[in-house]
Amino acid sequence: MSPASHPNGEVTLPCSTGHGNGHHGAAVPATSAAKLRREQRADGPACVLAVGTANPANCIPQDEFADWYFRVTKSDHLTDLKEKMKKTCEQVQVKKRYFQVTDELLSAHPELLDPSLPSIDARLQAVASALPELAAAAAAKAIAEWDRPASDITHLVVSTSSGAQIPGIDVRVASLLGLRPAVRRTMIYFQGCTGAAAALRVAKDAAENSRGARVLAVCADVLSTMAFHSPADDDDGEGAVAHAIFGDGAGAVVVGADPDALAGEERHVFEMVSASQATIPGTERLVTGDFGSAGLGYNLAPMEVPVLVAGNIEKVLAGAVAPLAGIVEEGTGWNSLFWVVHPGSPMILKSYEKVLGLEPGKLAASRTVLGEYGNMIGPTVIFVLDEVLRRRRKEGEDGGEGCEWGLLVGLGPGFTAEALPLAAKNLARESAAGVLPTLALSYN
Incomplete structure (x- = not known):
C-alpha cells in the first residue's frame, strides 16, 4: 500500500497495527514515522x-x-x-x-x-x-x-x-x-x-x-x-x-x-565503531567443510591460506578502516593499532606480521590464546578479545602500547574476512561516536 496524499500536502503512512478487530488503524504522519525511527535507534555506537x-x-x-x-x-x-x-x-x-x-x-x-x-x-x-x-x-x-x-x-x-x-x-x-x-x-x-x-x-x-x-x-x-x-x-x-x-x-x-x-551501572571497554565483511573472489572452495554420513569432512588448505592472507589482508583491512580517517597513523602505520586477531595458525600470524610490518608483540594476545587453547574455530577471537582486555587492565588502559584504536579480525571460509574497528573507552567520544555505518565491502 502506498502512502496517501492529503489536499493540504501532508503525507501519511498506512498503519496496520490494529488490535484484531478488523480495523487497520489510523494513518500516521510521515514526520511522526521518521521521529519514531529516530527514537528507536541508539545515539552512539555499540x-x-x-x-x-x-x-x-x-x-x-x-x-x-x-x-x-x-x-x-x-x-x-x-x-x-x-x-x-x-x-x-x-x-x-x-x-x-x-x-x-x-x-x-x-x-x-x-x-x-x-x-x-x-x-x-x-x-x-x-x-x-x-x-x-x-x-x-x-x-x-x-x-x-x-x-x-x-x-x-x-x-x-x-x-x-x-x-x-x-x-x-x-x-x-x-x-x-x-x-x-x-x-x-x-x-x-x-x-x-x-x-x-x-x-x-x-x-x-x-x-x-x-x-x-x-x-x-x-x-x-x-x-x-x-x-x-x-x-x-x-x-x-x-x-x-x-x-x-x-x-x-x-x-x-x-x-x-x-x-x-x-552511568555507574555499566562499564564499556571498547566502542564497536564500524564493521565490514569482504570475500575474496574465486576462493569459495579453498577452505570448506561438508557434512556426510561419517561426520564433518573439511579441506583446510594449510599451505595456501597463509599465502592468500599475505596477498590480500592489507587491502581488506585498508577498506575496513577507510571511513575512519586518521586511525592508521602516518609513520607508525598498522603499529598504531592494537590487534584482536583470530590465530588460525602460526603461519597465518606470521603473514600478518610480515605484510603489515607489525612489531614484535603486536599479536602477543593471539599467540597466547593459540598456545593455551589451540584454534577453537569461531570462538577463538573472543578468547583473544578477553586476553587483550586482561592485558589492558593489568598494564593500564593503554595496555602498554598507547593505542586507542584497534582491529578485531577473523578469517574464514569463503574466503572471507570480517573486521571490526574498535575504539578504547578512553578515546574522546566525539572521535568515535557519530554516524559511522556498518559496511558491506565489495572486494575487487
Missing part, C-alpha cells in the same frame, strides 16, 4: 560491555596428544604417521587444548572412530547435548562480569559451525540462562573461523538500531565431536595438522549502545 569464555573439562597437554590420539583410535601400529603428528604438534606452538570428545564418548560410540561407518546421528546427538551447556557457561561468565540480571538481555545472537538442530541451540541457551521469553533470537550457522566476528557484527546492528537493547553474542564450537576419527593409512599430512591444532570452546560478549546513559 560497545563491548563484558566478555566470558568457557571450555570443556577434558584438557590434554600438547606433548601427550599424539600418544592419546593413537591410543584411543587403536592406531599405534601406524608408527610413521604417529611420528609425523608428534612433529606437527611441536610445530604449531600449542601447549594444551580442550576437547568435548572423551574416552567415555568414544567407548559408547565406537562408530565415531571409523570413517567408513555412519556416525552422523551419534555426533549430532552429542553436540545437541553438550553445546548449549558450553555456550551458556561462557555467556553466564559474561553476564556476571556485566553485573546486571540476565533478564535485562533483549537480544541473543548465537553462532556455531558444530551441529544443526531445529530449534537451534539458541532456544536451549536462552532457557539455561533464564532469559526472557520475549528475547529476540538470531542463529548463525557454519561461518567457521569468522563465526564470532559475524555474531558481533549482527549484535552491533541490533544494539544500534534498538534503543536500550542489550545483546548477548555467543559463539561455540566442538569440532572434535563432529570430525574426530581414526587416522587414515594414506594421510597426506592435512589430517595431522587438523588434529594437532584444533580444540573446543565457547565465547560470549555483552554488547550495548549508549552505556553512558546508565
Whole structure:
C-alpha cells in the first residue's frame, strides 16, 4: 500500500497495527514515522560491555596428544604417521587444548572412530547435548562480569559451525540462562573461523538500531565431536595438522549502545565503531567443510591460506578502516593499532606480521590464546578479545602500547574476512561516536 496524499500536502503512512478487530488503524504522519525511527535507534555506537569464555573439562597437554590420539583410535601400529603428528604438534606452538570428545564418548560410540561407518546421528546427538551447556557457561561468565540480571538481555545472537538442530541451540541457551521469553533470537550457522566476528557484527546492528537493547553474542564450537576419527593409512599430512591444532570452546560478549546513559551501572571497554565483511573472489572452495554420513569432512588448505592472507589482508583491512580517517597513523602505520586477531595458525600470524610490518608483540594476545587453547574455530577471537582486555587492565588502559584504536579480525571460509574497528573507552567520544555505518565491502 502506498502512502496517501492529503489536499493540504501532508503525507501519511498506512498503519496496520490494529488490535484484531478488523480495523487497520489510523494513518500516521510521515514526520511522526521518521521521529519514531529516530527514537528507536541508539545515539552512539555499540560497545563491548563484558566478555566470558568457557571450555570443556577434558584438557590434554600438547606433548601427550599424539600418544592419546593413537591410543584411543587403536592406531599405534601406524608408527610413521604417529611420528609425523608428534612433529606437527611441536610445530604449531600449542601447549594444551580442550576437547568435548572423551574416552567415555568414544567407548559408547565406537562408530565415531571409523570413517567408513555412519556416525552422523551419534555426533549430532552429542553436540545437541553438550553445546548449549558450553555456550551458556561462557555467556553466564559474561553476564556476571556485566553485573546486571540476565533478564535485562533483549537480544541473543548465537553462532556455531558444530551441529544443526531445529530449534537451534539458541532456544536451549536462552532457557539455561533464564532469559526472557520475549528475547529476540538470531542463529548463525557454519561461518567457521569468522563465526564470532559475524555474531558481533549482527549484535552491533541490533544494539544500534534498538534503543536500550542489550545483546548477548555467543559463539561455540566442538569440532572434535563432529570430525574426530581414526587416522587414515594414506594421510597426506592435512589430517595431522587438523588434529594437532584444533580444540573446543565457547565465547560470549555483552554488547550495548549508549552505556553512558546508565552511568555507574555499566562499564564499556571498547566502542564497536564500524564493521565490514569482504570475500575474496574465486576462493569459495579453498577452505570448506561438508557434512556426510561419517561426520564433518573439511579441506583446510594449510599451505595456501597463509599465502592468500599475505596477498590480500592489507587491502581488506585498508577498506575496513577507510571511513575512519586518521586511525592508521602516518609513520607508525598498522603499529598504531592494537590487534584482536583470530590465530588460525602460526603461519597465518606470521603473514600478518610480515605484510603489515607489525612489531614484535603486536599479536602477543593471539599467540597466547593459540598456545593455551589451540584454534577453537569461531570462538577463538573472543578468547583473544578477553586476553587483550586482561592485558589492558593489568598494564593500564593503554595496555602498554598507547593505542586507542584497534582491529578485531577473523578469517574464514569463503574466503572471507570480517573486521571490526574498535575504539578504547578512553578515546574522546566525539572521535568515535557519530554516524559511522556498518559496511558491506565489495572486494575487487
